[in-house]
Every structure is written in C-alpha cells, then in structure tokens.
Amino acid sequence: MKKIRHLIIFMTILLFSSCDFALFDKVLNLNENPFISPEEISAKDGDAEINLLIVSDAHFNREYRDSGVEREDGNFFNFIEQNKNDIDAILFLGDMLDDAVKMDIETLNIFIDEIEEALPDKEIIYAIGNHDINKGMSVKQWEKEFDQNQMDSYRIGDTVIYKLNSAYRLFGHDQLKALSDAVKINNAKYNIFISHIPLGSKGADQSVFEFTIGNINERNAMLKIAAESNGAFTLSAHHHKGNVLNEWAENHKEYIFPAFHKRDLMNLESEGMYHLLTLDQRTGEITIRSYLIHNTSPDLNSPDKIIKFTI
Numbered sequence: 579m580k581k582i583r584h585l586i587i588f589m590t591i592l593l594f595s596s597c598d599f600a601l602f603d604k605v606l607n608l609n610e611n612p613f614i615s616p617e618e619i620s621a622k623d624g625d626a627e628i629n630l631l632i633v634s635d636a637h638f639n640r641e642y643r644d645s646g647v648e649r650e651d652g653n654f655f656n657f658i659e660q661n662k663n664d665i666d667a668i669l670f671l672g673d674m675l676d677d678a679v680k681m682d683i684e685t686l687n688i689f690i691d692e693i694e695e696a697l698p699d700k701e702i703i704y705a706i707g708n709h710d711i712n713k714g715m716s717v718k719q720w721e722k723e724f725d726q727n728q729m730d731s732y733r734i735g736d737t738v739i740y741k742l743n744s745a746y747r748l749f750g751h752d753q754l755k756a757l758s759d760a761v762k763i764n765n766a767k768y769n770i771f772i773s774h775i776p777l778g779s780k781g782a783d784q785s786v787f788e789f790t791i792g793n794i795n796e797r798n799a800m801l802k803i804a805a806e807s808n809g810a811f812t813l814s815a816h817h818h819k820g821n822v823l824n825e826w827a828e829n830h831k832e833y834i835f836p837a838f839h840k841r842d843l844m845n846l847e848s849e850g851m852y853h854l855l856t857l858d859q860r861t862g863e864i865t866i867r868s869y870l871i872h873n874t875s876p877d878l879n880s881p882d883k884i885i886k887f888t889i
Contacts, residue, residue, distance in 0.1 A: 603750045606728070606743065613760030616731035616738050619701050621666045625735040625859055629664050632853040634671035634774075634815030635837035637709060638685040643676065646847075648840040650871040651689065654852055657869060657876040658696045664878065665854070666734060667700055668693060671815035671835055672707025672745070672774030678715030683723060690724075703732060706745045707774035707816065717743070729753060731760065736767035736859045737809075744775040747792035754799050761807045768809035768857060768889065776814040777801060778830045789817060801830055809862055809889050813855075818848040824868070826887045833866065833885075840871060851882070862889045 621628045633654075641647040658665070674689075675682045693702065704726045711720055717728050728743040740757060742749060749757075761769055776790050777797050791797040804810040812832040824836045840850030850871035857864050867881035 603752045606750055606752055608752045608756060611756045611760055612727060612729040613731040613740055613756055614763055616733035616764060617701070619667055619732050619734045621734050622663065628734045628737060628857050628859065629666050630669050630855045630857075631658070631665045631667070632669045632671060632813070632835060632855055633674070633838050634835045635673045635707070635818060635839070635848070636670075636686075636689070637673055637676040637837070637839055638689065639682045640676040640839060644841070646841050648850065648872075649838065650840075650850070651692075653869075653871055653874055653876060655692060655696060656874075657852070657878075658693070660876075661854070661878050662697055665697060665700060667732070667739075668697065668702045669739075669772060669813070669855075670702065670704040671772060671813060672705045673709040673815065674704070674707070675710045675712070677709065677713045678711055678720070679713050701732065703730070703739065703741055703772070705741050705772045705774050706743055708745050708747070711745055717745070729756075731764070733764070733766065737770060737857060738764050738766035738768075739770045739772060742771060742773045744773040744791060747775050747790075749773075749791065749796050749800060754796065754803065758803050761803060761810075766808060768859060768862070769804075769807040769811075770857075771800075771804065771810065771812045773800075773812060773814045775816050776834050777812055777832055778827060804831055811864070811889050824851075824883070826885060828887070831889070836868075838871065854878070854881075857889075863887075864889060 641649055674686050690702065704724055706720060706728050711717060721728055730741045732739045743753065777800055778790060804812060810831060814832060815835045817834060818837045818841065826833050835853060836851050837848035838850060838852055839848060841847040851868045854867045864887055866885045868883040869876045870882045873882055
C-alpha cells in the first residue's frame with residue numbers, strides 16, 4: 579500500500595510538471611523567434627571591450643515593508659556620473675519591483691528616468707523576475723509598462739546578449755527551442771544568457787528547487803545549449819545572500835549577483851551592491867567589479883569586490 583501511495587504521488591508530480599511546461603509555453607505565446615536578429619548596440623571600444631552596468635533585486639519599496647532593508651540610490655548615481663563614458667548598456671536582472679503595485683512601479687520609473695537622464699541613448703535591458711509580476715501583473719502588462727519584451731536579444735560587437743523569461747522558474751520548451759535555434763543562426767563569438775532565476779547554486783540553503791530553475795530537465799537543456807555555444811555564460815540573480823553565491827561557478831559557467839538592497843541578518847543577507855562587468859572580446863577575460871551601495875566614494879579602479887575569470 580505504501581509503495582502504491584508513493585507511486586501515485588510521483589505520477590502526480592510528473593503530471594503537474596508537464597502541465598507547467600504547457601501552460602508556460604502558452605504564457606510565452608511565441609509566434610516568432612524573439613532571439614533572432616539582435617538589436618545592435620554600439621560599444622565605446624568597438625570590438626575590444628564591452629562594459630555592462632548591472633543591478634539586480636532592487637525590490638523597490640521593500641524598505642517600507644521590512645525595517646531591516648536599506649537602499650542608497652545617491653551613491654549609485656554618483657558612480658554613473660563619474661564613469662558614464664565607460665558604460666555601454668545597463669542590465670536589470672529582475673525583481674526591480676518588490677510588488678507589482680502602483681507605488682513600486684512609480685518608484686522604479688523614477689529610478690529608470692534618472693538612469694536615462696544620466697546615460698542618454700544607453701540601452702536598458704530588463705529581464706523579468708518573479709516579483710515583477712507579483713500581485714497579479716501579467717507579463718503583457720509588464721511589457722507595456724516598461725516598454726520591454728519578455729524575451730529579446732542584443733548584439734554588442736562580437737557578443738550577443740539573450741534576455742530570457744524565467745519569472746515562473748521555468749523556461750518552457752518553446753523558449754529553449756527558440757534560443758537554441760537563434761544561437762546557431764546569430765553565430766556570435768560570445769553568448770551571454772541573462773536569467774533572473776539561477777541555473778545552479780552552491781550554498782546548501784540555495785540548492786532547493788525554489789532558488790533555481792524548477793525542473794531539472796529544463797535546467798539541463800539550458801546547460802546543454804550553453805555548452806554548445808561559443809563563449810557562453812549565464813548571469814543570474816534572485817538570491818539575497820551576499821557573498822555566499824557571489825562568485826563564478828566554473829562547472830556550469832554562471833555568475834549569480836547579490837541584491838541591490840542591503841539587509842544584514844547574521845551576515846548572511848545581501849550587502850547591497852551594484853556591478854560593472856567588463857568583457858574583453860579579444861581574450862575572453864571577464865572582470866566583475868562590485869560596489870557597496872553605502873560606499874560614498876565609489877572608485878572604478880578600487881571596487882569593494884573584484885572577480886576575474888576567462889570564458
């Protein structure tokens with residue numbers, strides 16, 4: 579009897595997993611491949627280096643709902659002002675909203691307006707996160723509100739950036755098929771995949787399914803696409819654990835970024851950081867400079883943390 583009960587539970591899980599894929603593919607509603615024909619973005623150094631300013635998990639207005647959360651936008655904009663000539667594009671890695679409610683949306687739009695004023699003509703690439711569609715906002719409403727497609731691609735020099743939708747902890751068959759086809763057609767020297775939800779993780783508390791892509795088959799399919807692509811690596815976010823995961827995972831070529839907001843709980847939560855990623859397209863060397871949000875004098879050449887690796 580016990581074996582039969584376990585079998586029923588297992589079959590139920592499989593059934594709901596397959597339903598998730600089918601329903602998510604309907605949410606995506608792919609009439610055409612969104613990753614083919616990337617939008618061209620010019621880089622200051624052409625085919626030499628590209629510089630991406632990265633912000634993840636800002637959760638705007640969470641500081642009003644959780645007294646332990648802090649944020650400091652002023653230092654971030656000081657950094658932009660001092661280094662605006664060294665920034666080619668801005669990446670939002672998801673969960674810029676805490677809740678998809680009017681107050682949070684207004685706060686984020688003010689933040690975006692300030693970035694656009696400081697960095698006119700620079701592309702903001704916004705990957706959708708799970709909190710961005712919290713409180714009932716549909717993906718279509720999110721696309722309209724922020725003038726973004728849920729999936730897209732951008733070419734900078736010899737590099738193509740693919741923006742994925744992982745907001746439901748799924749990619750879906752259609753998205754993965756479109757991505758696999760596009761990578762082959764676009765034929766870039768380097769391929770950057772951006773996904774709010776990580777593919778893998780290192781900390782024990784992050785290894786459970788809710789902190790990574792929820793289906794191992796989809797995760798493996800994504801890893802296979804990356805393994806078969808030129809100079810491929812993934813940038814993701816979603817966690818709030820400071821330096822626990824804030825490092826390069828060589829085995830699956832992924833870097834997980836900490837949250838923009840600060841929340842210190844027994845030194846386990848996010849320190850509050852933003853980042854400048856530099857990819858040298860001649861050598862494949864990647865440098866990630868991270869700056870604490872409370873650093874009042876952020877210096878490009880003296881980051882609070884720096885990591886280098888070669889793809």
